[in-house]
Amino acid sequence: MRRPTWLDSPKRELWLAWGATVGFYNLYAVVFFLITRTQPPGQPSYGDAGVVSWFASHHDGLLVGMAFIFALGGLSSTSLALITYSIRRMSVSRAYAYAYLLVYAVAAIPGFLFICVAMTAGAMRPDRSPELQRWLYDLGFLSFSGTMGVFLIGSLVWMTAILLDKNRVFPKWFGYLNLCNALTEVVVAPAWFFDRGAFAWNGLVAWWINVFVFGIYTGVFITLLRSMIRREDFGTGPLPDLPPRKPRRSPENAVATAAS
Amino acid sequence: MTRPTAGESIIVTSLPMIAVIWIAAFFVFPGFLPPLSPRAPSNEIATFYREHAARVRYSMVLLNWFSVALIPLLMVIVERMRAMAHRTPVLRYCTLGVAAAAPIVFLTATVFWLLAAFRPDRAPDLTQLFNDLAWITFTCGVPFLVAQCLFLAGAVYLDQQARPVFPRWVAHFNLLVAAALIPAAFAGLTKTGAFAWDGVVSFWVKNAAIAIWIVVMAVVVGRTKPAGAEATA
Amino acid sequence: MWFFVLFESMIFTAYFGVYLYHRGQHETAFLAAQSHLDLGLGVLDTIALLASSWAVARSVQAARSGRYDAARRDALLTAGFGGVFAVLKVVEWVHQVHAGNTFTSQEFFQFYFFLTAIHFIHLLIGFVVIGVLVRQLSGVERRNQETVETCATYWHTVDFLWVLIFALVYVVR
Numbered sequence: 001m002r003r004p005t006w007l008d009s010p011k012r013e014l015w016l017a018w019g020a021t022v023g024f025y026n027l028y029a030v031v032f033f034l035i036t037r038t039q040p041p042g043q044p045s046y047g048d049a050g051v052v053s054w055f056a057s058h059h060d061g062l063l064v065g066m067a068f069i070f071a072l073g074g075l076s077s078t079s080l081a082l083i084t085y086s087i088r089r090m091s092v093s094r095a096y097a098y099a100y101l102l103v104y105a106v107a108a109i110p111g112f113l114f115i116c117v118a119m120t121a122g123a124m125r126p127d128r129s130p131e132l133q134r135w136l137y138d139l140g141f142l143s144f145s146g147t148m149g150v151f152l153i154g155s156l157v158w159m160t161a162i163l164l165d166k167n168r169v170f171p172k173w174f175g176y177l178n179l180c181n182a183l184t185e186v187v188v189a190p191a192w193f194f195d196r197g198a199f200a201w202n203g204l205v206a207w208w209i210n211v212f213v214f215g216i217y218t219g220v221f222i223t224l225l226r227s228m229i230r231r232e233d234f235g236t237g238p239l240p241d242l243p244p245r246k247p248r249r250s251p252e253n254a255v256a257t258a259a260s
Numbered sequence: 261m262t263r264p265t266a267g268e269s270i271i272v273t274s275l276p277m278i279a280v281i282w283i284a285a286f287f288v289f290p291g292f293l294p295p296l297s298p299r300a301p302s303n304e305i306a307t308f309y310r311e312h313a314a315r316v317r318y319s320m321v322l323l324n325w326f327s328v329a330l331i332p333l334l335m336v337i338v339e340r341m342r343a344m345a346h347r348t349p350v351l352r353y354c355t356l357g358v359a360a361a362a363p364i365v366f367l368t369a370t371v372f373w374l375l376a377a378f379r380p381d382r383a384p385d386l387t388q389l390f391n392d393l394a395w396i397t398f399t400c401g402v403p404f405l406v407a408q409c410l411f412l413a414g415a416v417y418l419d420q421q422a423r424p425v426f427p428r429w430v431a432h433f434n435l436l437v438a439a440a441l442i443p444a445a446f447a448g449l450t451k452t453g454a455f456a457w458d459g460v461v462s463f464w465v466k467n468a469a470i471a472i473w474i475v476v477m478a479v480v481v482g483r484t485k486p487a488g489a490e491a492t493a
Numbered sequence: 494m495w496f497f498v499l500f501e502s503m504i505f506t507a508y509f510g511v512y513l514y515h516r517g518q519h520e521t522a523f524l525a526a527q528s529h530l531d532l533g534l535g536v537l538d539t540i541a542l543l544a545s546s547w548a549v550a551r552s553v554q555a556a557r558s559g560r561y562d563a564a565r566r567d568a569l570l571t572a573g574f575g576g577v578f579a580v581l582k583v584v585e586w587v588h589q590v591h592a593g594n595t596f597t598s599q600e601f602f603q604f605y606f607f608l609t610a611i612h613f614i615h616l617l618i619g620f621v622v623i624g625v626l627v628r629q630l631s632g633v634e635r636r637n638q639e640t641v642e643t644c645a646t647y648w649h650t651v652d653f654l655w656v657l658i659f660a661l662v663y664v665v666r
Contacts, residue, residue: 007418011348012418013347013351013414014350017354063448063449067447067448070403070445071406071445071446073404074408077358081356081357082350085350109364113361116400121393121396124396128385132389135389234348
């Protein structure tokens, strides 16, 4: 059996992590938007009866979708490992890299664990008293949407590192995009105060604008991580530019396509 | 470039003591032998916690306190990963990213169990809710363990050198453990059969896999010494 | 930096759009609530921030012509005017809360507190930015015109966003 060439590339760990990152974010989007249909979120203004019928109409999707996250959610670690690596490649203190790693290691708990547990518990026992079902519903959505502090601090750590960096790991405008992302994470906080209107957890400000910005941000950083890996020369100085496009596939490009 | 390994053997040899605590707690908790059924009506659950409040508390306090006891072993494994023939530290960062999350999941489950037993005379529905949350967190909460096994397997596969840090079978073994853990994530889908949280697959296979993983990895770590550290014990 | 200005303006355009949409839905209630705002205080706010923008512009000009001491003085003046704005804002908030107008009391005040608070966070970051500016201007080996102009651009953005908020929330009737 012949070994695929990318396995001998010095960048194979980076490409594996990058592939897993793409896989994880696709899984995440499919589970939350399509399978469980918990995004866009249910109405926070539902009464007991509304919550019970919400659980009834989402029953199968919730159980199947959350199970996929329970099985593979840990792969989220690959994206933060890559980002930690990117900060380590910069001309800044490693403190930034480790700070990012630890802040985001915490993020998995509010980021998906609580909503998975609460929604599974709600869907598993539809005959539970409506009042308790409503409590699970609130726990799920509020723990998911209302706890963005880790993403705020994490984005600011990454932003500062990018702006100080002299190794050109990321373009400066991406540093500022981190600031935009951090500032739109803040606007979810009002979700704890309202059960309707623009600031509720499904509101125009707290959900739509926030998710729109976060979606752009995620797409951009996955693309930029890819080009960082392609440019990586394993030195300590500035990262070189992308190699110019060639008509024939160079081994480097073959690596990229094999991993993606 | 050898890094100090002093003290690692203490971490590995202290594991049997921790194992004694875990195993004792496992047997003291009255809801594991046999595992509490997800089909039990709320009255039955409430009666269970009323009758066994003391044993639930003793066992879960122990598990709560020692839920993070595995982290030192994981960090020894991460240190061993340094010596692997990798070009980048990315796989170590991946492992660090999940190392603390798995104990937090387990700790959350013990808190729900302790809450259920703290006021056993409350309304049965509420006790059942805590019981459900505890079992779901405990049974389905495997994402970080699965990822940990996958990262470790990948790290061992990519460790291509004349004297690899861990033998190749450790990678196969970790993939096998990951495969044994994944079905438990789907325990929410059914209340009966092998996949329910009291079933053969979701309870016995999953927990046996975790126990075997700890024993095997401790032995592997204890037996393989990093290159250049032969002199140290 | 211009990317930030552009993207942040886009986000604020979206916020303003949501505000105007809700205002259109309940126009009388919004107008009634809006009459509780002190227009004079809002004008003072605006003057303070415009003055700070003027100071930071002078600072950039001074730095361009190499008069770094003057540039530093103007940067500190910028922070001073920014501080005046911050104090006025807090006074205004306290006043509104005492009058019973809180974040949760009515829809207009949701938007009022939200927009002014998110702007306030931008202002707080602005103080950090001015701190960077002062540090740049103080050290001979650190002076970098590009960074100076970037800091000033950020501060102008904070001012610019405030003018829009002032126009939409305080003035438009």
